[in-house]
Amino acid sequence: MKQMHDSLIVQTMSQLLIPLAQLFSLYVLFFGQYGPGGGFVAGVIWTTSMILTFLVFGLKSPQGRLVEKMLHGDGVGLIIFVGVGGLCLVGGGEFLNYANLGIPGLGAPAQRYMGILISQIGVAVDVAVTGISIVLSLAYHDTEQEYDV
Amino acid sequence: MIYAVNIALLLLLLVTAASATFLVKELMSSVFILGSYSFFLALVWAWLGAVDVAFVEAVIGAGLATVLFLITLFDTAPKDSRLRRPPPPLAGVLGLPLLGILLLFAANDLWPFGDPTSPPNVHISPVYLQQSFADTLTPNVVTSVLMDYRGFDTLIETVVIFTAGIACALLLREPGR
Structure with missing residues (x-):
């Protein structure tokens, strides 16, 4: 876990699978309005792709550094969600009434679409960062001084 | 006909996985069986038409929870993850089947699944x-x-x-x- 996995097969297959998982996560996120899925599931799928990244490539590799960088996004998702609600307040409606989002040039269905989409992105970011944070704390809480944020 | 057999097989697998999860001697095997149990449960949700719930169950129960359990188990010594189970107390052996029979008896009074006149479907x-x-x-x-x-x-x-x-x-x- 601490350094790169030594099997070439595992590395090659992960390079193939990780972008696929991330693509599927984005699909679930953006298609969740019309089909099954949504922000929560998309965030968890993104988390699993990140876990695979640092299990295979280790935290010292460029990809692992990217996983560590994601921890700085703690709370950003919540701010996005609450910010959408606040924008609705500013637009003259109730909190989280997406019709009053106030994006210029969009009709009422598109306003609601954008409102739900942006809050789903907020949920996804929040879930993904929390999942990675919990997994990294569990994996690196022992005495080895490998892990620094 | 085939459909009914499939459902019975699925429920049998579900019950088997659930019992095997706490009958197995090693925690590592228990974690993997728990993940397969989540997959079977996701199939049951999908059969009931709750596709969103099935999706979450498959992703969380079988994916993330298994990873969390495994990472926790990596840090424990092998002697801690092997279980010595004391024999179950007599009250549990006698009481739990009785409780199950009582629940099955009570489940008779529930509305049939998909009934359009049941309270959840009309309220x-x-x-x-x-x-x-x-x-x-x-x-x-x-x-x-x-x-x-x-x-x-x-x-x-x-x-x-x-x-x-x-x-x-x-x-x-x-x-x-």
């Missing part, structure tokens, strides 16, 4: 199904209920997840890192 579901598009202009009823009618619920859920992440970081991460 508020028709309102959502008929008016959600006019109210929220979103074609998917699940999304409109989750994000629009009950947007506050989802927001507080997100706050709970955020709090859980903060608490885990506070408890598990050592200071100064």
Whole structure:
């Protein structure tokens, strides 16, 4: 876990699978309005792709550094969600009434679409960062001084 | 006919996986069987028509929870993850089947699945199904209920997840890192 996995097969297959998982996560996120899925599931799928990244490539590799960088996004998702609600307040409606989002040039269905989409992105970011944070704390809480944020 | 056999087989697999989870001697095997149990449960949800719930069950129960259990088990010594089970107490051996029979007896009074006149299907579901598009202009009823009618619920859920992440970081991460 601490350094790169030594099997070439595992590395090659992960390079193939990780972008696929991330693509599927984005699909679930953006298609969740019309089909099954949504922000929560998309965030968890993104988390699993990140876990695979640092299990295979280790935290010292460029990809692992990217996983560590994601921890700085703690709370950003919540701010996005609450910010959408606040924008609705500013637009003259109730909190989280997406019709009053106030994006210029969009009709009422598109306003609601954008409102739900942006809050789903907020949920996804929040879930993904929390999942990675919990997994990294569990994996690196022992005495080895490998892990620094 | 084939369909009914499939469902019976699925439920049998579900019960088998659930019993094997706590009958097996090693925690590592138990974790893997628990993941397969989540997959079977996801299939049951999909059979009942709750595709969103099935999706979450497959991703969380079989994916993330298994990873969390495994990473926790990596840090424990092998002697701690092997279980010595004491024989079950007599009250449990006699009482639990009785409780199961009682629950099955009570389940007789439930409405049949999919009955259009059952209270859950006449109370508020028709309102959502008929008016959600006019109210929220979103074609998917699940999304409109989750994000629009009950947007506050989802927001507080997100706050709970955020709090859980903060608490885990506070408890598990050592200071100064």
